[in-house]
Amino acid sequence: MTERSEAIRLLTELHGLPESSPQRQVLRDKLVEMHMPLVEYLARRFSGRNEPLPDLVQVGAIGLLKSIDRFDPDRGLEFSTYATPTILGEIKRYFRDSGWLVHVPRRAQELQATLATSRAELSQELQRAPTVAELAERTGLREEDIIEALDAARGYSGVPLDALTDENHGGNAAQAMLAQLDERFEQVERREMLRPAMEALPERERHILLLRFVAGKSQTEIATIVGVSQMQVSRLVTRSLAKLRSALTESADDQS
Amino acid sequence: MTEHRNQANEVQLRMPADGAFVSALRTLTAGLAARCDLTIDQIEDLRIAVDEACSLLLPHVGAPAHLTADFTLEPGAIRVVASVPADPSAKPDQEGLAWTVLSALADDLSVSNDDGVLSVAIGKQRLVRGR
Numbered sequence: 001m002t003e004r005s006e007a008i009r010l011l012t013e014l015h016g017l018p019e020s021s022p023q024r025q026v027l028r029d030k031l032v033e034m035h036m037p038l039v040e041y042l043a044r045r046f047s048g049r050n051e052p053l054p055d056l057v058q059v060g061a062i063g064l065l066k067s068i069d070r071f072d073p074d075r076g077l078e079f080s081t082y083a084t085p086t087i088l089g090e091i092k093r094y095f096r097d098s099g100w101l102v103h104v105p106r107r108a109q110e111l112q113a114t115l116a117t118s119r120a121e122l123s124q125e126l127q128r129a130p131t132v133a134e135l136a137e138r139t140g141l142r143e144e145d146i147i148e149a150l151d152a153a154r155g156y157s158g159v160p161l162d163a164l165t166d167e168n169h170g171g172n173a174a175q176a177m178l179a180q181l182d183e184r185f186e187q188v189e190r191r192e193m194l195r196p197a198m199e200a201l202p203e204r205e206r207h208i209l210l211l212r213f214v215a216g217k218s219q220t221e222i223a224t225i226v227g228v229s230q231m232q233v234s235r236l237v238t239r240s241l242a243k244l245r246s247a248l249t250e251s252a253d254d255q256s
Numbered sequence: 257m258t259e260h261r262n263q264a265n266e267v268q269l270r271m272p273a274d275g276a277f278v279s280a281l282r283t284l285t286a287g288l289a290a291r292c293d294l295t296i297d298q299i300e301d302l303r304i305a306v307d308e309a310c311s312l313l314l315p316h317v318g319a320p321a322h323l324t325a326d327f328t329l330e331p332g333a334i335r336v337v338a339s340v341p342a343d344p345s346a347k348p349d350q351e352g353l354a355w356t357v358l359s360a361l362a363d364d365l366s367v368s369n370d371d372g373v374l375s376v377a378i379g380k381q382r383l384v385r386g387r
Contacts (some may be wrong), residue, residue: 039351045304084360085301092300118297129297131382132290147290150299 004078007034012073019199028196031068032061038080039064041085045096057092062192063090069195111149114139190248197247205240212237265329273323273340278310281325285336286326292334294382301361302380306336308358309376312348313340316374332382335364342374 014027036057043056067083118138122130132150136143198206208226211217219237223230269284271277285306289299306325314322317340322339348367349355359365362377 012353038356039354044355045307045357076358078356080356081360084357088301088361089297092297128293131293132292132296132299135296143290147287150296151288 003034004080007031007079008073010034011068011071011079014068015071015073016111024196026103028065028068032064035064035083036061043091046091051095054169056094058189059090059094060087062188063087065192066090066159111139111141111145114141115146115149193248194244197244200247201240201243205236205243207235208236209240267327269325269327270322271325273314273317273321275310275314277323278307281310281323281338282306284325285327288329289334289380292329292382294380296336296380297315298380302334302336302378304359305358305378305380306338308354308361309336309378310349311337311354311359313338313342313374313376316340316342316348317365318343333379335350335377337377339373339375341372342366342369344369344372348374348376361374 010027010031014024014031017024017027039060040057043060046056047053063086064083067079067086070086071077071079071082086133115135118135119130122134122138126134130138132143132146135141135146139146144254198209201209204226208222211225213220217225219230219233222233226233228236266368267284267288269281271280282303284301286303289302294302310323317323321341323338323340326337326339344368346369350367358376358378364377366377368375368377
């Protein structure tokens, strides 16, 4: 109980602070620490699926960070109630995106590829997850088969092969390690680290960076849009990048 | 509660009140939720919710007993009531993480102890009202 009101107190304080305040990071850290048990609990719900638990916890933690940043204390909602779907959403998305390491009955296995494609297409078209009936219509499969295939996908066990671990980890090193570090993971983390740094920039600098690197405009074009000289755009871009760089180095240092 | 109870829309599962059977309940739940045309994400949520409900109920079961799950199906909505025999004063833990997760995933949620029948009722709708 006290923990819940403490969370709300911290969140109210956090959202009342200006974006540049260094105190924000302190509060965010506290909130993260406070809610990591929830993330771990939720991640463990999916741990039967042969993804390493620490990976799931990492992904879930991204959801937690998003929840902390987006939570509106004025709406009178319990924070954990707000955060749970967001954390679960991140974990589910990870499963959806990570490609399945599947070992399932052959028939269901064959359906996986078809289903995964249709599922992605329909999610795009409908802007929400499809229903089983919609999947059936798109794929021409029976609903029963789809449910079975979805079930099968949940139970995927990537039968631990010796080949996947090296000698140091108790495996048989006769074959090379097939596992690879997923570099995108780091990208996701970096992006999450970048977000607060971006938010800390003055409005104009952020706008210019977005025009430059997201919209891909030239400095001259930006100069016209923002109404300053091209030289000034150049200076501002250099300066904001330097700010971002030092903000990222700082938060990376914090983590190690 | 419901104006017209239509027998054709009701499904009941009776199984040993034992963690080993929870997966059967989960699978049935997913199959029925698909019938009600919930999205696959909602089906996943409901599956987790049912799991949490069991983890709140099962500790209250003393002697070997049965858990019953009563489903009411409607187009775009499903309701499941999971019940176990328990002490008439028993209440599920509403402070822990299981409850937090359950209340976040269920669109409607209620708990009752009807003279020694402890129940958790979960509702999930395709379109959530009032949010």
